[in-house]
Amino acid sequence: MAAAARFLLRTAGSSKASITNVHSGVHSRFRVALLKASPCFSPHAKTQKRHAAHFTFQPEPTHTKYGPTEKMNLFQAVTSALDHTLASDPTAVIFGEDVAFGGVFRCTVGLRDKYGKDRVFNTPLCEQGIVGFGIGVAVAGATAIAEIQFADYIYPAFDQIVNEAAKYRYRSGNLFDCGNLTIRAPWGCVGHGSLYHSQSPEAFFSHCPGIKVVIPRGPVQAKGLLLSCIADQNPCIFFEPKILYRAAVDQVPVNSYQLPLSEAEVLQEGSDLTMVAWGTQVHVVKEVAAMAQDKLGVSCEVIDLQTILPWDYETICKSVAKTGRLLISHEAPVTGGFAAEISSTVQEECFLNLEAPIARVCGYDTPFPHIFEPFYIPDKWKCFDAVKRMINY
Amino acid sequence: MQNMLTVISNVLRGSASKNGAQAVSEGTRVVVSARTYADFTPQATFDIKKCDVHRLEEGPPLQAVLTREEGLKYYRTMQTMRRMELKADQLYKQKIIRGFCHLYDGQEACAVGIEAGINLTDHLITAYRAHGYTLTRGGTVREIMAELTGRRGGIAKGKGGSMHMYTKNFYGGNGIVGAQVPLGAGVALACKYQGRNELCVTLYGDGAANQGQIFETYNMASLWKLPCIFICENNKYGMGTSVERAAASTDYYKRGDFIPGLRVDGMDVLCVREASKFAADHCRSGKGPILIELQTYRYHGHSMSDPGISYRTREEIQEVRSKSDPISMLKDRMLSNNMASVEELKEIDVEVRKEIEDAAQFATTDPEPPLEELCNHIFYNEPPMEVRGTNPWMKLKSVS
Numbered sequence: 001m002a003a004a005a006r007f008l009l010r011t012a013g014s015s016k017a018s019i020t021n022v023h024s025g026v027h028s029r030f031r032v033a034l035l036k037a038s039p040c041f042s043p044h045a046k047t048q049k050r051h052a053a054h055f056t057f058q059p060e061p062t063h064t065k066y067g068p069t070e071k072m073n074l075f076q077a078v079t080s081a082l083d084h085t086l087a088s089d090p091t092a093v094i095f096g097e098d099v100a101f102g103g104v105f106r107c108t109v110g111l112r113d114k115y116g117k118d119r120v121f122n123t124p125l126c127e128q129g130i131v132g133f134g135i136g137v138a139v140a141g142a143t144a145i146a147e148i149q150f151a152d153y154i155y156p157a158f159d160q161i162v163n164e165a166a167k168y169r170y171r172s173g174n175l176f177d178c179g180n181l182t183i184r185a186p187w188g189c190v191g192h193g194s195l196y197h198s199q200s201p202e203a204f205f206s207h208c209p210g211i212k213v214v215i216p217r218g219p220v221q222a223k224g225l226l227l228s229c230i231a232d233q234n235p236c237i238f239f240e241p242k243i244l245y246r247a248a249v250d251q252v253p254v255n256s257y258q259l260p261l262s263e264a265e266v267l268q269e270g271s272d273l274t275m276v277a278w279g280t281q282v283h284v285v286k287e288v289a290a291m292a293q294d295k296l297g298v299s300c301e302v303i304d305l306q307t308i309l310p311w312d313y314e315t316i317c318k319s320v321a322k323t324g325r326l327l328i329s330h331e332a333p334v335t336g337g338f339a340a341e342i343s344s345t346v347q348e349e350c351f352l353n354l355e356a357p358i359a360r361v362c363g364y365d366t367p368f369p370h371i372f373e374p375f376y377i378p379d380k381w382k383c384f385d386a387v388k389r390m391i392n393y
Numbered sequence: 394m395q396n397m398l399t400v401i402s403n404v405l406r407g408s409a410s411k412n413g414a415q416a417v418s419e420g421t422r423v424v425v426s427a428r429t430y431a432d433f434t435p436q437a438t439f440d441i442k443k444c445d446v447h448r449l450e451e452g453p454p455l456q457a458v459l460t461r462e463e464g465l466k467y468y469r470t471m472q473t474m475r476r477m478e479l480k481a482d483q484l485y486k487q488k489i490i491r492g493f494c495h496l497y498d499g500q501e502a503c504a505v506g507i508e509a510g511i512n513l514t515d516h517l518i519t520a521y522r523a524h525g526y527t528l529t530r531g532g533t534v535r536e537i538m539a540e541l542t543g544r545r546g547g548i549a550k551g552k553g554g555s556m557h558m559y560t561k562n563f564y565g566g567n568g569i570v571g572a573q574v575p576l577g578a579g580v581a582l583a584c585k586y587q588g589r590n591e592l593c594v595t596l597y598g599d600g601a602a603n604q605g606q607i608f609e610t611y612n613m614a615s616l617w618k619l620p621c622i623f624i625c626e627n628n629k630y631g632m633g634t635s636v637e638r639a640a641a642s643t644d645y646y647k648r649g650d651f652i653p654g655l656r657v658d659g660m661d662v663l664c665v666r667e668a669s670k671f672a673a674d675h676c677r678s679g680k681g682p683i684l685i686e687l688q689t690y691r692y693h694g695h696s697m698s699d700p701g702i703s704y705r706t707r708e709e710i711q712e713v714r715s716k717s718d719p720i721s722m723l724k725d726r727m728l729s730n731n732m733a734s735v736e737e738l739k740e741i742d743v744e745v746r747k748e749i750e751d752a753a754q755f756a757t758t759d760p761e762p763p764l765e766e767l768c769n770h771i772f773y774n775e776p777p778m779e780v781r782g783t784n785p786w787m788k789l790k791s792v793s
Contacts (some may be wrong), residue, residue: 058629091701097631097634098632098633098634101633101704104632104633104698104699122634122638123633123639124600124603124631124634124639125570125571125600125601125603125604125632126603126604126605127640128604128605129603129605132751149632152568153570155568155569156569156572156604156605156606191491192491192492193492193493194492194493194553194554194555194556195553195554195568196493196569197492197493198555198566203411224686262459304589333781333782334781334782335781335782362782363767363782364767364780364781364782364783364789365771365780365781366767366768366771366780366791367771369552369711370492370543370551370552370553370554371543371551371552371554371761371762371765371769372764372767375764375767376767
């Protein structure tokens with residue numbers, strides 16, 4: 001009860017702040033914009049598009065560090081990474097539901113024809129079996145790349161991941177490990193995925209020492225990080241934002257290259273506020289950073305966490321020590337989401353640097369909704385509002 | 394039956410007037426009788442395909458009696474399902490229905506046949522290809538279509554969408570492959586425990602048949618002799634993978650090992666009905682679970698994102714459509730035995746079309762659920778609970 005009362009008080013406090021702050025005019029304009037953008041309030045019920053994308057993909061500047069580049073979307077970047085692996089590692093095999101003909105998201109197109117059906121093959125619909133099988137393949141020394149068709153379907157394999165894969169090295173005193181296992185799964189919202197095709201389960205796995213959890217924000221990272229996961233001597237879960245498969249297009253290096261795991265990337269330096277996100281949400285907060293600069297004159301530092309476990313707290317703490325404010329945003333529900341861990345750590349490490357309470361802008365504590373997705377998504381307006389509240393604290 | 398009068402042979406007229414349907418009428422022995430008020434044959438007996446059996450002394454009968462009323466009812470229901478799915482396909486392509494949507498066209502005989510073999514007081518649970526069962530279990534086309542479009546009048550208040558539909562004694566509508574099967578065994582346990590002579594029909598597909606929890610469930614159901622009819626709707630493809638490439642044994646009716654099984658022609662509504670009756674009797678007599686494999690076919694792809702032709706040929710689909718379409722089969726049977734007239738069936742088609750159009754109209758004009766619905770029904774809670782994370786300008790509460 002006391003907690004609830006405090007919560008109410010805090011809420012009242014912050015709404016007061018937003019009424020009295022100098023930018024309240026801006027605030028109400030946005031509110032109107034939000035109402036317009038949300039489909040429930042549209043007068044044209046029949047002709048409307050139900051969902052407009054909640055983000056704008058921001059392509060990477062072209063890197064020449066790794067040699068020549070080619071235009072690829074995210075699923076092509078994944079295919080390219082898998083192609084390099086199959087070509088350079090004769091023990092590598094790819095398996096999962098429907099991967100042989102290219103997969104439901106086209107990530108493995110052409111690989112069976114190129115490398116043979118003994119190296120790229122379909123499994124039955126049995127996620128627990130797929131992961132368990134992959135652990136066996138990996139523990140015997142081969143490189144196993146398993147696909148779970150949707151991250152939402154990974155739960156039958158939860159036991160195999162948590163109890164078998166993650167603990168193999170530890171419990172055998174380093175005699176055995178399944179470090180050659182990489183599990184790929186499409187992840188996150190897709191605009192109309194509803195309850196079972198939209199979830200972001202990274203936080204469940206963040207509670208499990210022994211595995212690495214990695215999420216790229218675009219094609220360049222997808223290829224580099226996936227190749228790192230495959231090369232890494234620990235079992236890795238690689239979540240691919242499925243809404244970006246086609247929407248995200250970068251100039252991706254043609255050659256094989258790796259991006260470091262457990263290193264967050266500072267995408268934009270700033271002095272007033274740090275924003276941390278991963279996957280699709282990076283593009284949302286980047287837009288918010290631009291809005292904050294434009295409308296409020298607030299300079300934001302944007303960080304893509306990239307690896308959820310083990311995570312790079314140093315980069316984030318260093319940034320918060322500089323800016324004094326932290327906003328973390330993810331699609332998964334707020335309670336027990338990975339933002340809670342970040343928030344807690346930063347509070348321990350940077351308590352005296354903080355100018356405002358750490359803000360989490362996340363999904364609601366509801367199942368991922370069907371038609372209410374535009375409300376559930378932590379979009380730029382919610383993030384922007386949080387920025388204002390923190391600045392005016 | 395009321396007013397059943399003396400037998401008048403209708404064989405002559407039946408086969409003479411409809412020589413287009415020879416193949417079907419050949420296997421038909423017509424039991425002839427007629428009503429005073431109509432020239433139609435009120436009921437006929439049909440030879441049906443023999444089922445393969447597993448651990449059973451004998452299977453379902455090789456003949457089935459179909460009355461005119463039943464025939465017309467099955468026809469209407471199957472036609473409604475077909476038209477509803479085609480309409481859903483159309484609305485999906487117009488982006489009015491969004492999300493993941495799995496259509497049932499081609500498999501209509503399964504839902505209609507099963508329902509005809511059990512009682513509405515029995516229980517049923519299936520996976521995500523649920524529109525047909527929602528209809529046979531008592532849902533209306535309007536409620537189903539409105540659920541697909543996520544509107545207030547939907548059968549799950551517009552909150553579930555395509556995969557999540559529920560009615561009395563129908564437990565959905567489940568999104569995760571194979572996850573509904575243990576639930577079905579649990580429902581069967583409750584049936585047994587409550588001693589109401591009810592049973593649970595637990596459906597899954599050929600793809601789900603390879604999930605581990607199916608086998609866990611077989612064991613429990615058999616161990617505790619649960620009144621559970623496991624039904625594997627084998628439509629030959631688990632998503633994009635054909636059964637041969639996914640299953641070490643495609644004899645799905647034998648895969649319960651110690652559970653007796655039947656393999657049934659799932660394109661023939663009468664076959665399915667007789668098998669379901671047989672299985673229901675088996676369960677009700679206390680012999681424990683039984684497994685039915687229905688061999689069927691889906692015309693559409695696995696879901697709307699699958700065109701359905703990258704792993705099978707157009708010719709294959711066309712052949713099934715022309716040779717063993719469940720609706721055409723029933724129609725031919727009825728026409729060639731003078732159980733209905735072409736005009737009469739056309740009239741049903743027109744009525745069905747109208748019903749579907751009305752439902753589609755409703756489903757596109759009914760308002761979306763109110764925003765409060767977003768947070769309702771997460772927990773059972775009284776008084777309402779504040780839901781964390783809801784947007785900063787509005788606090789939403791959860792009520793159930």
